[in-house]
Amino acid sequence: MQFRHDNERNDMGTITKALEMLGYFSSSQPEIGLTQFVSLSGRDKATVHRHLVELTKNGILEQDQKTRLYRLGSKILRLAAVREITHPLRSVAEPVVRRISEQVGELAHFTILQDMSAQSVCFYDPQIHGTHVHYNASEIFPLHATSSGLAILAFGQSDIRRAVRELSLRTYTNKTITDHAQLDAMISDVQKTGFSFLKSAYDVEVSSQAAPIFGSDGQAMGALSIAVPNVRMYEGRDGALKKALSQGVHELTHAIGGVVPPELATRWEHNV
Structure with a gap:
């Protein structure tokens, strides 16, 4: 019995490691070769190759026969379509965003919590400037470096905040919060107001205001944010942004079937 349990744990570990390979793809890195995967993952070549073969066999990845580089496979498109049809998120979020x-005449976007990061669901920019x-x-x-992330940290599950405290916080600009005590203080401020604001913390030329989006359990599962070039983030403008965000939240x-905590809704009703 113990032998079977150990095998099950090993199998799950293998699946996790294989799926982690997908996280290395991005719009700036849409194709990756075996050698680069080895470097990125820090694993031995034979193991990485075995994972890539399995992912390719199952349609999760495709390999270019000329360059031998791997890219995301078409099966992901079907899975994404199934997810959106059965549990729509982007289609219900896009009109609100x-x-x-x-x-407000600025770029707005909706992100959700995914693997200790904020992942984009949709965005819209009226491009009037x-x-x-x-x-x-x-x-x-x-x-830690985005207003969306701060909103999620402030109103998400407490284990997320605990996990972040164990991380070494990366610097993106000279305004990025990398001190855990300072981050905790900012999270506390966000919890009091329901809004997060950062200037030049992730992009030196951008300010952003955000508010949490809640799931059915009353915990933040994402955030709604408005990003503004610093040159247009004049004094007093945050009031209009907060009003738009509170309505959007x-x-x-x-x-999406979530619930805004009553105390936060009351706070916004009286202060926004």
Whole structure:
């Protein structure tokens, strides 16, 4: 019996390690070769090759026969379609994100918590200004350096905050929060107001305001954010952004079957 349990654990570990390979793909790195996978993963070549072969055999990856580079396979498209049809997220979020974006005249986006990072679901930019925020929808955003991440940390499950405290926080700009005590203080402030704000913490030229999106358990599962070039983030503008975000949070949280905590809803009703 013990032998079977050990084998099961080993099998699950192998599956996890194989699936971790998918996380190395991005819009700037859409194709990766075996040698690069070995370097990125820190695993031996034989193990990495075995994982790549299995992922390719199952349609999760494809290999270019000329370059021998791997890319994401078409099966992911079907799985994504099944997920959206059965548990729609992007389709219900896009109208809300677009309305907020047009209301404030800036880029708005919705991200969800995924593997200790914030992953983009959708965004919209009305592009009515000459200066725009560059937004990469395939990018994985750090929790400690983005307003979306701070909102998720403040209202998400406590084990997420504990896990972040164990991390060495990466620096993106000279405004990035890398001190854990300072990060805890900012999270506390966000919990009091329901809004997070960061300037030049991830992108030196961008300010962002965000608020949490809640799941059915009342915990933050994502965040709604508005990104503004610093040149347009003038004093007093945050009031209009907060108002748009609070409206969007109620609408989107309700659309996905979530619940905004009553105390937060009351706070926004009286202060926004």
